[in-house]
Protein backbone atom coordinates (compact mmCIF):
# COMPACT_ATOMS: atom_id res chain seq x y z
CA UNK A 7 0.00 0.00 0.00
CA UNK A 8 1.11 3.56 -0.63
CA UNK A 9 0.32 6.56 1.56
CA UNK A 10 -3.31 6.38 0.39
CA UNK A 11 -3.50 2.73 1.46
CA UNK A 12 -3.81 1.37 -2.08
CA UNK A 13 -2.19 -1.97 -2.85
CA UNK A 14 0.84 -1.43 -5.10
CA UNK A 15 1.45 -3.04 -8.46
CA UNK A 16 5.04 -4.22 -8.52
CA UNK A 17 6.74 -5.35 -11.73
CA UNK A 18 9.38 -8.02 -11.17
CA UNK A 19 12.26 -7.54 -13.57
CA UNK A 20 14.58 -10.50 -14.00
CA UNK A 21 17.11 -9.65 -16.69
CA UNK A 22 20.81 -10.16 -17.35
CA UNK A 23 21.55 -6.47 -17.78
CA UNK A 24 20.58 -3.27 -16.02
CA UNK A 25 19.72 -1.61 -19.35
CA UNK A 26 17.18 -4.35 -20.08
CA UNK A 27 15.67 -3.99 -16.59
CA UNK A 28 15.21 -0.25 -17.13
CA UNK A 29 13.70 -0.94 -20.55
CA UNK A 30 11.14 -3.34 -19.01
CA UNK A 31 10.20 -0.86 -16.27
CA UNK A 32 9.85 1.98 -18.80
CA UNK A 33 7.68 -0.17 -21.06
CA UNK A 34 5.16 -0.94 -18.30
CA UNK A 35 5.57 2.33 -16.40
CA UNK A 36 1.99 3.51 -16.87
CA UNK A 37 0.62 0.40 -15.16
CA UNK A 38 3.00 -0.02 -12.22
CA UNK A 39 3.78 1.70 -8.90
CA UNK A 40 7.09 0.01 -8.18
CA UNK A 41 9.49 -2.63 -9.45
CA UNK A 42 11.39 -5.52 -7.93
CA UNK A 43 14.96 -5.79 -9.18
CA UNK A 44 15.96 -9.44 -9.21
CA UNK A 45 19.70 -9.05 -8.89
CA UNK A 46 20.14 -12.83 -8.88
CA UNK A 47 19.43 -12.76 -12.64
CA UNK A 48 22.07 -10.14 -13.47
CA UNK A 49 25.34 -11.04 -15.20
CA UNK A 50 28.38 -10.83 -12.91
CA UNK A 51 29.69 -7.66 -14.59
CA UNK A 52 26.29 -5.97 -14.25
CA UNK A 53 26.05 -6.79 -10.54
CA UNK A 54 28.81 -4.29 -9.84
CA UNK A 55 26.64 -1.50 -11.34
CA UNK A 56 23.36 -2.47 -9.71
CA UNK A 57 23.46 0.41 -7.23
CA UNK A 58 23.05 2.81 -10.20
CA UNK A 59 19.54 1.50 -10.81
CA UNK A 60 17.59 3.78 -8.45
CA UNK A 61 18.90 6.79 -10.40
CA UNK A 62 17.79 5.34 -13.73
CA UNK A 63 14.05 5.12 -13.04
CA UNK A 64 11.43 7.14 -11.18
CA UNK A 65 9.64 4.16 -9.57
CA UNK A 66 10.48 2.92 -6.06
CA UNK A 67 12.52 -0.27 -6.29
CA UNK A 68 12.79 -3.44 -4.24
CA UNK A 69 16.25 -4.96 -4.21
CA UNK A 70 16.18 -8.77 -4.13
CA UNK A 71 18.88 -11.42 -4.54
CA UNK A 72 16.90 -14.61 -4.31
CA UNK A 73 18.72 -17.81 -3.31
CA UNK A 74 18.19 -20.99 -5.33
CA UNK A 75 16.55 -22.72 -2.38
CA UNK A 76 13.94 -19.94 -2.34
CA UNK A 77 13.27 -20.27 -6.07
CA UNK A 78 15.91 -17.77 -7.25
CA UNK A 79 19.14 -18.05 -9.23
CA UNK A 80 21.72 -17.06 -6.59
CA UNK A 81 23.71 -20.19 -5.87
CA UNK A 82 26.83 -18.62 -4.32
CA UNK A 83 27.69 -18.52 -0.60
CA UNK A 84 26.17 -15.98 1.76
CA UNK A 85 29.48 -14.19 2.29
CA UNK A 86 29.32 -13.14 -1.38
CA UNK A 87 25.67 -12.09 -1.18
CA UNK A 88 26.00 -10.01 1.96
CA UNK A 89 28.31 -7.28 0.49
CA UNK A 90 25.80 -6.77 -2.32
CA UNK A 91 22.95 -6.41 0.17
CA UNK A 92 25.07 -4.02 2.21
CA UNK A 93 25.74 -1.79 -0.80
CA UNK A 94 22.14 -1.91 -1.93
CA UNK A 95 20.90 -0.97 1.57
CA UNK A 96 22.12 2.61 1.16
CA UNK A 97 21.92 3.00 -2.62
CA UNK A 98 18.46 4.55 -2.87
CA UNK A 99 16.36 1.42 -3.21
CA UNK A 100 13.03 1.92 -1.47
CA UNK A 101 12.95 -1.61 -0.14
CA UNK A 102 15.29 -4.51 0.48
CA UNK A 103 14.09 -8.11 0.60
CA UNK A 104 15.71 -10.01 3.44
CA UNK A 105 14.78 -13.61 4.14
CA UNK A 106 13.51 -14.30 7.65
CA UNK A 107 16.24 -16.84 8.40
CA UNK A 108 19.00 -14.34 7.60
CA UNK A 109 20.57 -12.36 10.42
CA UNK A 110 22.65 -9.59 8.79
CA UNK A 111 22.65 -6.99 11.57
CA UNK A 112 24.87 -4.61 9.61
CA UNK A 113 22.62 -4.76 6.53
CA UNK A 114 19.59 -4.07 8.71
CA UNK A 115 21.30 -1.20 10.50
CA UNK A 116 22.30 0.38 7.21
CA UNK A 117 18.73 0.03 5.88
CA UNK A 118 17.40 1.82 8.95
CA UNK A 119 20.00 4.58 8.57
CA UNK A 120 19.24 5.09 4.89
CA UNK A 121 15.45 4.78 5.22
CA UNK A 122 15.33 1.59 3.15
CA UNK A 123 12.35 -0.45 4.24
CA UNK A 124 12.95 -4.14 4.88
CA UNK A 125 10.64 -6.79 3.46
CA UNK A 126 11.07 -9.76 5.80
CA UNK A 127 10.27 -12.73 3.61
CA UNK A 128 9.67 -16.44 3.73
CA UNK A 129 9.41 -18.66 0.67
CA UNK A 130 8.22 -22.16 0.11
CA UNK A 131 8.59 -23.29 -3.48
CA UNK A 132 7.37 -26.80 -2.68
CA UNK A 133 4.15 -26.19 -0.76
CA UNK A 134 2.38 -24.23 1.95
CA UNK A 135 3.88 -24.56 5.45
CA UNK A 136 1.56 -25.71 8.19
CA UNK A 137 0.69 -22.84 10.53
CA UNK A 138 1.56 -20.21 7.91
CA UNK A 139 -0.45 -17.65 9.88
CA UNK A 140 1.56 -18.04 13.06
CA UNK A 141 4.82 -18.16 11.08
CA UNK A 142 3.93 -14.78 9.59
CA UNK A 143 2.84 -13.37 12.93
CA UNK A 144 6.10 -14.44 14.55
CA UNK A 145 8.47 -13.19 11.87
CA UNK A 146 11.30 -11.30 13.57
CA UNK A 147 10.19 -7.84 12.40
CA UNK A 148 11.30 -4.45 13.67
CA UNK A 149 9.69 -1.07 13.13
CA UNK A 150 7.95 -0.71 9.80
CA UNK A 151 9.24 -3.94 8.24
CA UNK A 152 6.84 -5.70 5.90
CA UNK A 153 6.03 -9.39 6.43
CA UNK A 154 6.05 -11.39 3.20
CA UNK A 155 5.15 -14.99 2.39
CA UNK A 156 5.37 -16.42 -1.11
CA UNK A 157 4.35 -20.07 -1.07
CA UNK A 158 3.26 -22.68 -3.59
CA UNK A 159 -0.28 -24.00 -3.11
CA UNK A 160 -0.97 -27.37 -4.76
CA UNK A 161 -4.64 -27.70 -3.98
CA UNK A 162 -7.72 -25.74 -3.01
CA UNK A 163 -7.05 -26.68 0.62
CA UNK A 164 -3.64 -25.00 0.31
CA UNK A 165 -5.24 -21.86 -1.11
CA UNK A 166 -7.64 -21.82 1.83
CA UNK A 167 -4.67 -22.07 4.25
CA UNK A 168 -3.07 -19.03 2.59
CA UNK A 169 -6.28 -17.01 2.75
CA UNK A 170 -6.71 -17.84 6.44
CA UNK A 171 -3.10 -16.88 7.13
CA UNK A 172 -3.56 -13.64 5.24
CA UNK A 173 -6.56 -12.82 7.43
CA UNK A 174 -4.64 -13.33 10.69
CA UNK A 175 -5.44 -10.48 13.06
CA UNK A 176 -2.48 -8.30 13.95
CA UNK A 177 -0.69 -8.72 10.62
CA UNK A 178 -0.48 -5.10 9.66
CA UNK A 179 1.72 -4.61 6.64
CA UNK A 180 1.96 -7.81 4.74
CA UNK A 181 2.44 -9.45 1.37
CA UNK A 182 0.84 -12.90 1.29
CA UNK A 183 0.87 -14.51 -2.13
CA UNK A 184 0.27 -17.99 -3.49
CA UNK A 185 2.29 -18.94 -6.55
CA UNK A 186 1.13 -20.90 -9.59
CA UNK A 187 -2.42 -21.48 -10.82
CA UNK A 188 -3.79 -22.46 -7.40
CA UNK A 189 -2.58 -19.19 -5.94
CA UNK A 190 -3.74 -16.93 -8.77
CA UNK A 191 -6.66 -15.38 -6.82
CA UNK A 192 -4.24 -14.10 -4.15
CA UNK A 193 -2.42 -12.10 -6.81
CA UNK A 194 -5.45 -10.50 -8.47
CA UNK A 195 -7.32 -10.04 -5.18
CA UNK A 196 -4.27 -8.75 -3.26
CA UNK A 197 -6.07 -5.45 -2.56
CA UNK A 198 -9.12 -7.25 -1.20
CA UNK A 199 -6.86 -9.37 0.99
CA UNK A 200 -5.02 -6.31 2.30
CA UNK A 201 -1.62 -7.12 0.79
CA UNK A 202 0.88 -4.29 0.54
CA UNK A 203 1.55 -5.16 -3.09
CA UNK A 204 1.06 -7.70 -5.82
CA UNK A 205 3.81 -8.80 -8.15
CA UNK A 206 3.48 -9.05 -11.91
CA UNK A 207 5.80 -9.86 -14.82
CA UNK A 208 6.39 -8.30 -18.22
CA UNK A 209 4.02 -9.80 -20.83
CA UNK A 210 5.09 -13.27 -21.93
CA UNK A 211 7.68 -13.68 -19.16
CA UNK A 212 6.09 -15.04 -15.96
CA UNK A 213 9.14 -14.39 -13.79
CA UNK A 214 7.46 -16.29 -10.96
CA UNK A 215 4.72 -18.93 -11.37
CA UNK A 216 1.28 -17.33 -11.70
CA UNK A 217 2.46 -13.79 -12.42
CA UNK A 218 0.11 -11.90 -14.69
CA UNK A 219 1.32 -9.04 -16.88
CA UNK A 220 0.57 -5.52 -15.63
CA UNK A 221 -1.68 -4.55 -18.56
CA UNK A 222 -3.95 -7.59 -17.99
CA UNK A 223 -3.96 -6.91 -14.26
CA UNK A 224 -5.03 -3.30 -14.70
CA UNK A 225 -7.16 -3.42 -17.86
CA UNK A 226 -8.83 -6.84 -17.61
CA UNK A 227 -8.97 -7.43 -13.87
CA UNK A 228 -9.39 -3.70 -13.06
CA UNK A 229 -6.92 -4.07 -10.23
CA UNK A 230 -7.08 -0.35 -9.36
CA UNK A 231 -10.76 -0.58 -8.51
CA UNK A 232 -10.53 -3.67 -6.28
CA UNK A 233 -10.89 -3.05 -2.55
CA UNK A 234 -12.04 -4.89 0.57
CA UNK A 235 -15.66 -4.33 -0.45
CA UNK A 236 -15.37 -5.63 -4.03
CA UNK A 237 -17.66 -8.56 -4.78
CA UNK A 238 -15.94 -11.57 -6.27
CA UNK A 239 -17.23 -13.77 -9.08
CA UNK A 240 -15.23 -16.59 -10.55
CA UNK A 241 -14.96 -19.59 -12.78
CA UNK A 242 -14.24 -22.82 -10.90
CA UNK A 243 -12.60 -25.56 -12.95
CA UNK A 244 -9.49 -27.72 -13.02
CA UNK A 245 -7.49 -26.68 -14.97
CA UNK A 246 -8.79 -23.14 -15.25
CA UNK A 247 -6.12 -20.72 -16.40
CA UNK A 248 -7.02 -21.10 -20.10
CA UNK A 249 -10.51 -19.69 -19.46
CA UNK A 250 -11.55 -16.59 -21.42
CA UNK A 251 -14.52 -15.91 -19.13
CA UNK A 252 -12.69 -13.09 -17.25
CA UNK A 253 -12.51 -11.30 -20.61
CA UNK A 254 -16.30 -11.56 -20.94
CA UNK A 255 -17.39 -10.63 -17.40
CA UNK A 256 -14.88 -8.02 -16.25
CA UNK A 257 -15.55 -5.49 -19.03
CA UNK A 258 -19.27 -5.89 -18.34
CA UNK A 259 -18.79 -5.17 -14.61
CA UNK A 260 -16.86 -2.07 -15.59
CA UNK A 261 -19.43 -0.94 -18.13
CA UNK A 262 -22.24 -1.43 -15.60
CA UNK A 263 -20.29 0.52 -12.96
CA UNK A 264 -20.25 -2.41 -10.52
CA UNK A 265 -17.72 -2.93 -7.74
CA UNK A 266 -17.07 -6.53 -8.79
CA UNK A 267 -14.33 -8.65 -10.30
CA UNK A 268 -14.28 -12.05 -12.03
CA UNK A 269 -11.28 -14.34 -11.51
CA UNK A 270 -10.25 -17.89 -12.43
CA UNK A 271 -10.18 -20.19 -9.41
CA UNK A 272 -8.60 -23.61 -9.80
CA UNK A 273 -10.73 -25.99 -7.75
CA UNK A 274 -10.05 -29.67 -7.11
CA UNK A 275 -12.82 -30.45 -4.63
CA UNK A 276 -16.29 -28.90 -4.99
CA UNK A 277 -16.90 -29.23 -1.24
CA UNK A 278 -14.08 -26.74 -0.65
CA UNK A 279 -15.95 -24.09 -2.61
CA UNK A 280 -18.16 -22.91 0.27
CA UNK A 281 -15.22 -22.10 2.55
CA UNK A 282 -13.45 -20.42 -0.34
CA UNK A 283 -16.57 -18.39 -1.05
CA UNK A 284 -16.72 -17.31 2.60
CA UNK A 285 -13.07 -16.25 2.65
CA UNK A 286 -13.15 -14.44 -0.68
CA UNK A 287 -16.68 -13.06 -0.56
CA UNK A 288 -17.63 -14.95 -3.72
CA UNK A 289 -21.15 -14.09 -4.88
CA UNK A 290 -21.36 -16.24 -7.98
CA UNK A 291 -19.45 -18.72 -10.08
CA UNK A 292 -19.32 -20.25 -13.50
CA UNK A 293 -18.70 -23.99 -13.23
CA UNK A 294 -16.63 -25.88 -15.77
CA UNK A 295 -14.73 -29.15 -16.30
CA UNK A 296 -14.88 -31.40 -14.29
CA UNK A 297 -17.30 -30.04 -11.67
CA UNK A 298 -20.64 -29.58 -13.45
CA UNK A 299 -22.19 -32.70 -11.97
CA UNK A 300 -20.34 -32.90 -8.63
CA UNK A 301 -21.04 -29.29 -7.72
CA UNK A 302 -24.70 -30.18 -7.23
CA UNK A 303 -23.87 -31.58 -3.82
CA UNK A 304 -22.99 -28.14 -2.44
CA UNK A 305 -25.95 -26.14 -3.73
CA UNK A 306 -28.91 -25.45 -1.47
CA UNK A 307 -31.37 -25.13 -4.32
CA UNK A 308 -31.23 -26.18 -7.96
CA UNK A 309 -33.67 -25.32 -10.69
CA UNK A 310 -35.47 -27.74 -13.01
CA UNK A 311 -32.84 -27.47 -15.74
CA UNK A 312 -30.10 -28.64 -13.38
CA UNK A 313 -32.23 -31.49 -12.06
CA UNK A 314 -33.24 -32.60 -15.54
CA UNK A 315 -29.85 -32.17 -17.23
CA UNK A 316 -27.93 -33.43 -14.17
CA UNK A 317 -25.44 -30.66 -14.78
CA UNK A 318 -24.93 -27.23 -13.21
CA UNK A 319 -22.78 -24.52 -14.80
CA UNK A 320 -23.79 -21.52 -12.68
CA UNK A 321 -23.82 -20.82 -8.95
CA UNK A 322 -25.21 -17.63 -7.48
CA UNK A 323 -25.50 -16.56 -3.86
CA UNK A 324 -29.09 -16.37 -2.67
CA UNK A 325 -31.07 -17.22 0.45
CA UNK A 326 -29.19 -19.71 2.60
CA UNK A 327 -26.29 -20.44 0.26
CA UNK A 328 -25.62 -21.04 -3.41
CA UNK A 329 -28.36 -21.75 -5.90
CA UNK A 330 -27.58 -23.63 -9.09
CA UNK A 331 -28.76 -23.31 -12.64
CA UNK A 332 -27.57 -24.25 -16.10
CA UNK A 333 -27.14 -21.54 -18.72
CA UNK A 334 -25.48 -23.96 -21.18
CA UNK A 335 -28.93 -25.38 -21.99
CA UNK A 336 -30.65 -22.14 -23.11
CA UNK A 337 -27.41 -20.91 -24.73
CA UNK A 338 -27.06 -24.11 -26.74
CA UNK A 339 -30.76 -24.11 -27.63
CA UNK A 340 -30.88 -20.54 -28.93
CA UNK A 341 -27.68 -20.86 -30.95
CA UNK A 342 -28.77 -24.24 -32.37
CA UNK A 343 -32.15 -22.88 -33.39
CA UNK A 344 -30.44 -20.09 -35.28
CA UNK A 345 -28.20 -22.64 -37.04
CA UNK A 346 -30.72 -25.38 -37.73
CA UNK A 347 -33.65 -23.23 -38.80
CA UNK A 348 -36.17 -23.16 -35.95
CA UNK A 349 -38.11 -25.47 -33.68
CA UNK A 350 -40.22 -27.20 -36.34
CA UNK A 351 -37.14 -28.50 -38.10
CA UNK A 352 -35.75 -29.99 -34.90
CA UNK A 353 -38.90 -31.84 -33.84
CA UNK A 354 -38.28 -35.46 -34.83
CA UNK A 355 -34.88 -34.67 -36.36
CA UNK A 356 -32.41 -37.58 -36.19
CA UNK A 357 -29.42 -36.32 -34.23
CA UNK A 358 -26.15 -37.61 -32.81
CA UNK A 359 -24.50 -36.32 -29.65
CA UNK A 360 -20.81 -37.19 -29.59
CA UNK A 361 -19.69 -37.50 -25.95
CA UNK A 362 -21.39 -38.27 -22.65
CA UNK A 363 -19.84 -35.76 -20.24
CA UNK A 364 -21.32 -32.70 -18.55
CA UNK A 365 -21.88 -30.76 -21.76
CA UNK A 366 -23.38 -33.79 -23.52
CA UNK A 367 -25.93 -33.94 -20.69
CA UNK A 368 -26.97 -30.33 -21.25
CA UNK A 369 -27.05 -30.82 -25.03
CA UNK A 370 -28.98 -34.11 -24.86
CA UNK A 371 -31.50 -32.56 -22.49
CA UNK A 372 -31.92 -29.56 -24.82
CA UNK A 373 -32.28 -31.74 -27.93
CA UNK A 374 -34.77 -34.16 -26.40
CA UNK A 375 -36.77 -31.21 -25.06
CA UNK A 376 -36.91 -29.90 -28.65
CA UNK A 377 -38.15 -33.34 -29.78
CA UNK A 378 -35.04 -34.49 -31.69
CA UNK A 379 -34.42 -38.27 -31.96
CA UNK A 380 -31.02 -38.53 -30.29
CA UNK A 381 -28.31 -41.15 -30.37
CA UNK A 382 -25.39 -40.76 -27.93
CA UNK A 383 -21.93 -41.94 -29.02
CA UNK A 384 -19.18 -42.09 -26.44
CA UNK A 385 -15.73 -43.59 -25.97
CA UNK A 386 -16.70 -45.03 -22.59
CA UNK A 387 -19.79 -46.99 -23.55
CA UNK A 388 -21.20 -47.29 -20.02
CA UNK A 389 -21.49 -43.51 -19.89
CA UNK A 390 -23.21 -43.41 -23.29
CA UNK A 391 -25.65 -46.06 -22.14
CA UNK A 392 -26.36 -44.30 -18.83
CA UNK A 393 -26.94 -40.91 -20.45
CA UNK A 394 -29.11 -42.35 -23.22
CA UNK A 395 -31.08 -44.30 -20.60
CA UNK A 396 -31.86 -41.13 -18.66
CA UNK A 397 -33.20 -39.29 -21.69
CA UNK A 398 -34.80 -42.18 -23.58
CA UNK A 399 -32.29 -42.05 -26.45
CA UNK A 400 -30.34 -44.69 -28.31
CA UNK A 401 -26.59 -45.07 -27.86
CA UNK A 402 -23.51 -46.65 -29.42
CA UNK A 403 -19.77 -46.80 -28.86
CA UNK A 404 -17.70 -44.02 -30.41
CA UNK A 405 -16.05 -46.23 -33.02
CA UNK A 406 -16.21 -47.18 -36.68
CA UNK A 407 -18.53 -50.14 -36.07
CA UNK A 408 -21.25 -47.61 -35.12
CA UNK A 409 -21.43 -46.21 -38.67
CA UNK A 410 -24.86 -47.71 -39.46
CA UNK A 411 -26.51 -46.16 -36.40
CA UNK A 412 -24.62 -42.90 -36.93
CA UNK A 413 -25.87 -42.68 -40.52
CA UNK A 414 -29.45 -43.02 -39.27
CA UNK A 415 -28.91 -40.11 -36.83
CA UNK A 416 -26.82 -37.75 -38.89
CA UNK A 417 -29.12 -34.86 -39.89
CA UNK A 418 -27.68 -33.04 -36.90
CA UNK A 419 -24.34 -33.92 -35.27
CA UNK A 420 -23.31 -32.19 -32.04
CA UNK A 421 -19.73 -32.74 -30.92
CA UNK A 422 -19.34 -32.27 -27.14
CA UNK A 423 -16.12 -34.11 -26.29
CA UNK A 424 -12.88 -32.32 -25.52
CA UNK A 425 -11.17 -34.19 -28.39
CA UNK A 426 -9.98 -31.49 -30.77
CA UNK A 427 -9.80 -28.85 -28.05
CA UNK A 428 -6.45 -27.33 -27.10
CA UNK A 429 -4.12 -29.16 -26.35
CA UNK A 430 -5.71 -32.12 -28.22
CA UNK A 431 -5.94 -30.11 -31.50
CA UNK A 432 -4.99 -33.01 -33.74
CA UNK A 433 -7.76 -35.23 -32.44
CA UNK A 434 -10.96 -35.89 -34.44
CA UNK A 435 -13.46 -38.00 -32.45
CA UNK A 436 -15.48 -38.83 -35.58
CA UNK A 437 -12.52 -39.57 -37.84
CA UNK A 438 -14.31 -42.56 -39.38
CA UNK A 439 -17.33 -40.57 -40.55
CA UNK A 440 -17.40 -39.02 -44.04
CA UNK A 441 -19.74 -36.02 -44.22
CA UNK A 442 -22.29 -35.94 -47.06
CA UNK A 443 -22.53 -32.16 -46.91
CA UNK A 444 -26.17 -31.80 -45.90
CA UNK A 445 -25.69 -32.38 -42.16
CA UNK A 446 -26.01 -29.57 -39.62
CA UNK A 447 -22.84 -29.78 -37.52
CA UNK A 448 -22.26 -28.10 -34.16
CA UNK A 449 -18.98 -28.39 -32.24
CA UNK A 450 -19.09 -26.90 -28.73
CA UNK A 451 -15.32 -26.36 -28.71
CA UNK A 452 -14.17 -22.75 -29.19
CA UNK A 453 -10.37 -23.12 -28.82
CA UNK A 454 -9.31 -23.65 -31.55
CA UNK A 455 -12.04 -21.81 -33.43
CA UNK A 456 -12.29 -24.64 -35.95
CA UNK A 457 -11.44 -28.18 -34.90
CA UNK A 458 -10.29 -30.80 -37.41
CA UNK A 459 -13.78 -32.31 -37.12
CA UNK A 460 -15.55 -29.01 -37.85
CA UNK A 461 -13.23 -28.17 -40.73
CA UNK A 462 -13.99 -31.50 -42.41
CA UNK A 463 -17.71 -30.78 -42.03
CA UNK A 464 -17.42 -27.26 -43.46
CA UNK A 465 -15.26 -28.41 -46.36
CA UNK A 466 -17.87 -31.05 -47.19
CA UNK A 467 -20.48 -28.27 -47.44
CA UNK A 468 -22.25 -28.72 -44.07
CA UNK A 469 -23.77 -25.85 -42.14
CA UNK A 470 -21.43 -25.53 -39.16
CA UNK A 471 -21.06 -23.68 -35.87
CA UNK A 472 -18.32 -23.67 -33.24
CA UNK A 473 -18.81 -23.16 -29.49
CA UNK A 474 -18.03 -19.45 -29.36
CA UNK A 475 -21.63 -18.21 -29.61
CA UNK A 476 -22.72 -20.70 -26.96
CA UNK A 477 -19.90 -19.62 -24.65
CA UNK A 478 -20.88 -15.98 -25.00
CA UNK A 479 -24.62 -16.60 -24.65
CA UNK A 480 -24.23 -18.72 -21.52
CA UNK A 481 -22.00 -16.03 -20.01
CA UNK A 482 -24.51 -13.25 -20.84
CA UNK A 483 -27.18 -15.26 -19.02
CA UNK A 484 -24.83 -15.74 -16.06
CA UNK A 485 -24.17 -12.02 -15.90
CA UNK A 486 -27.90 -11.42 -15.56
CA UNK A 487 -28.09 -13.98 -12.75
CA UNK A 488 -25.05 -12.52 -11.01
CA UNK A 489 -26.09 -8.88 -11.20
CA UNK A 490 -29.77 -8.68 -12.14
CA UNK A 491 -28.71 -6.62 -15.16
CA UNK A 492 -28.69 -7.38 -18.86
CA UNK A 493 -25.23 -7.93 -20.29
CA UNK A 494 -24.23 -4.46 -21.56
CA UNK A 495 -24.87 -4.10 -25.29
CA UNK A 496 -21.64 -2.15 -25.66
CA UNK A 497 -19.58 -5.14 -24.44
CA UNK A 498 -21.01 -7.66 -26.90
CA UNK A 499 -18.47 -6.71 -29.55
CA UNK A 500 -15.44 -7.06 -27.26
CA UNK A 501 -12.81 -9.46 -28.56
CA UNK A 502 -12.58 -12.36 -26.14
CA UNK A 503 -10.12 -14.57 -28.03
Ligand code: NAP
Nearest residue numbers: 361362363364365385386422423424425427450473476477
Ligand atom coordinates in the same frame (compact mmCIF):
# COMPACT_ATOMS: atom_id res chain seq x y z
P1 NAP B 1 -16.41 -33.76 -19.45
O1 NAP B 1 -17.61 -33.81 -18.61
O2 NAP B 1 -15.07 -34.00 -18.84
O3 NAP B 1 -16.62 -34.81 -20.66
C1 NAP B 1 -15.59 -35.03 -21.60
C2 NAP B 1 -16.12 -35.89 -22.73
O4 NAP B 1 -15.12 -35.91 -23.74
C3 NAP B 1 -16.40 -37.33 -22.35
O5 NAP B 1 -17.48 -37.80 -23.10
C4 NAP B 1 -15.10 -38.03 -22.76
O6 NAP B 1 -15.25 -39.39 -23.06
C5 NAP B 1 -14.80 -37.28 -24.03
N1 NAP B 1 -13.42 -37.34 -24.47
C6 NAP B 1 -12.35 -36.72 -23.90
N2 NAP B 1 -11.24 -36.97 -24.62
C7 NAP B 1 -11.61 -37.77 -25.65
C8 NAP B 1 -10.91 -38.36 -26.73
N3 NAP B 1 -9.61 -38.18 -26.89
N4 NAP B 1 -11.62 -39.10 -27.62
C9 NAP B 1 -12.95 -39.27 -27.47
N5 NAP B 1 -13.66 -38.74 -26.46
C10 NAP B 1 -13.00 -38.01 -25.56
O7 NAP B 1 -16.28 -32.34 -20.19
P2 NAP B 1 -17.45 -31.32 -20.59
O8 NAP B 1 -17.73 -30.37 -19.45
O9 NAP B 1 -18.57 -32.06 -21.16
O10 NAP B 1 -16.72 -30.44 -21.73
C11 NAP B 1 -16.45 -31.00 -22.99
C12 NAP B 1 -16.12 -29.92 -24.01
O11 NAP B 1 -17.18 -28.99 -24.12
C13 NAP B 1 -14.89 -29.10 -23.67
O12 NAP B 1 -14.14 -28.97 -24.85
C14 NAP B 1 -15.46 -27.76 -23.25
O13 NAP B 1 -14.57 -26.69 -23.50
C15 NAP B 1 -16.67 -27.67 -24.14
N6 NAP B 1 -17.70 -26.76 -23.62
C16 NAP B 1 -18.09 -25.70 -24.37
C17 NAP B 1 -19.07 -24.85 -23.92
C18 NAP B 1 -19.46 -23.65 -24.72
O14 NAP B 1 -20.09 -22.76 -24.17
N7 NAP B 1 -19.14 -23.60 -25.98
C19 NAP B 1 -19.69 -25.07 -22.68
C20 NAP B 1 -19.29 -26.18 -21.95
C21 NAP B 1 -18.29 -27.02 -22.42
P3 NAP B 1 -15.13 -40.51 -21.90
O15 NAP B 1 -16.47 -40.53 -21.20
O16 NAP B 1 -14.85 -41.74 -22.63
O17 NAP B 1 -14.02 -40.07 -21.00
